[in-house]
Structures are given as C-alpha cells and as structure tokens.
Amino acid sequence: MRKSEEYEMALVAEQALGKALQKYDELTAQLKEDNEAVRSDLIETIHDSIQNLKRKIKAYFQELIPMEKVLDEFVFEYEVLKAELEIRDQESARVKKFAKKLLSSYEDFISTVGGKKKLALIQEGNLGYKKKSTSMAYIFWVASFFGILGLHRFYLGRTGTGIGWLLTGGLLGVGAIYDLFALPKMVEEQNVYNELRAAKIKHLTGK
Template sequence: MRISEEYEIAIVADQALYKALQKYEEISEVDGTDSRSDLMITIHDSIRNLRRKIDAYLQDKLSMERVIEEFIFEYQVLQSELEIRKSESAKPRIFAKKLMSSYEDFIAKVGGIKKLSIIQGIDVPGFEKKSKAKAYLFWFISFFGIFGFHRFYLGKIGTGIAWILSGGVLGLGALYDLFALSSMVDEYNNYHELRGIKMKHLNSNK
C-alpha cells in the first residue's frame, strides 16, 4: 500500500472516530445513559486514545504499525468488556460492537488479513482459568457453600473468611452463590484475561 493511501485511510478513520465521539455524547446525554458506567468509560477512553494515535501518525510522530497495534489493543479491550459487562444496557453494548466493527475494518484496510488474525488469537500473559466444575465442587464440599471454599478458589479471600464466620451469612449467601457461581467464574476469567491484555500492551511499549 502506498503511503498516500494510508494517509487517506487515516484521515477517514479520524473523521469516523470524531463522529463516534459525538455519538457517545448523544447516547450519554439524550438517551440518559450513565456515562460513568464501566463500559461507557471504556468506550470514551478507546475513542480518545485512537484519535490521539491517528493524530500522531498524521504529524509523522507515530508509525502506522504502532497505530494498528493500538487498534488491535482497543478491539481486544472492548471485546473483553462486553464479556464482563453483560448486564450493561443495550445501547452501549450495540455501540461498542459497532466500534469494534469499524476498528476491524480499519485494520483490514491498512494491515491486511495477517493483522486481523491477531484479533482472533492474540497471545496474552497466561493465568489459571477457573473451572465452573471445580467451583461447584468447592461449593458442595464446603457444606453447601456455608464455609465459602468456592470463594477462596475464586480469590475472594475477604468474603471467604466472612462466609466461615457467619455460616455463609446465615445460609442466604451460600444459597445465592449456588445460582451466581457460574457468572462469578466468568467474571474472574474475563477480568484476568483483560488484565493480561493490558499487561501485554504495557510490556510491549517498554
């Protein structure tokens, strides 16, 4: 691809990001969506970060390769946030998915199929993914959740101790965990995956 073509694509991307920022403000103000929600904050920061990177490229302060890496990083962050924030209202989730689609389109135009493959299987620092089967086993052997072994398994040391001292908060907390345990495992795995992506990004910039 010629440099002039990259430059034109970058200008179009900057205009699209500017419109996305306006859409963010519209969703926040007109529709009454809480702009302080975790997903909305991530969306806002993602757009602002990529606009800065595009601007740096247009001023010859940043290579296109680095710009592509930033788009890939922001795509992965939004993808992980959508997994974590499943209770978020519909409009922010739809907006985030549209942003991801536009990021993917930019990467395809500038970086090609090889760069897109990074989105599908980026190698992030490893962590021990928690198993739902093990979590429920720990719930069962802790006298149906009363002793909170499943919470220790998921790194919730404070509430694990509280469960032991209070009998699973008089059994009600243990009963709640029976229904919430699957989502608790998903939240743990998604959080640590997102953290791994961010750590990889920070380490690559050192």
C-alpha cells in the same frame, strides 16, 4: 500499502472517530435523560478508546509515529473493547450496540491497513505474547550487517523504523551504531509493553 493510501485511510479513520465521539456524547445524553447510568466500565472504555485513537491518528499526521504504531493501537483497543463487551452482561442494550458498531469499524480499519493476521489471532483467542530476547535482538543486529538493514527492529515490532533503517542504511550507519547500545533498553520496553497489554486483556476477560 503506499504512503498516500495510508494517509487516506488515516483521514477516513479520523473522520469516523470524530463521528463516533459525537454519537458517544449523544448516547450519554440520552441515557441521562432516561435516568440510566451514564458511567460504567464499558462506557468509560468506549470513551477512552476513541480518545486514544484520535491522539494516535493526530500523532501520525504530525509524523511522530508510523502507521504501524497506529495499527498496533487499533488492535489493542479492539482487544480491550471486545473483552469488556463480553463480560458486561448487565450493560445497557444501547451501549452494547454502540460498542459493537465501534468494534466493527476498528475491524475494518485493521483489515484494510494490513492487520488481518493480528486480527485473526485475536478472534482465535490467542492473546499471549512471546517475550523478546536481548541475545536474539543482537543476533538480528549482526545478521542485518551490523544494524544497517534494521532486522532487529522488525524483530522488536518496530516495523516503521525497520523500513526506515532498510531504506537509509540504518540512517547512514548512525542509527545502527545507536542501536548497538540501545538494544537492551528497546527489548525491555517492548517486553513491558507486551506484558501490560496481556495483563490488561487477562484482567478484562478473567482468563
């Protein structure tokens, strides 16, 4: 996907999330008016999900994170919301309906920006995460001409900067040298991130 197409999709997502937040406020107001619970795990998850993705889209426009990271967050929020929806049998029908619409919009975004494979893994119930290895990261670093091609970053799921390293020769070699010393920390951060995601999904699904 070209940068211009990514930007256009981010604009669409930003508008959709804005409307979703507005509908969320309308929904909670209706629930309060009808003397129904306006606070529950699912309602809180919906609110936090929308707010988190709005922040990530904003960070993308500010060029603080690549689209790959935005996609990862959409996948994560999709996982969490889907799991929460499946275990909240006693939730208000209106809240569940809104959550399903939100899931559908997340799914559309993920599929459009190239996350169909990740989405398929979720829908198949494959929520496991393979632990990254420091030795493998260094093997990829060496294999990519001592970090110049950024293969180690692709291995660690940092596709955005991996492409950056590939196009700029590892930031003219400076980034490649930096990674030589930073790889252990990068591997640790990625493993912690993956473990937190897996633990949260496991907790929500009870698996």
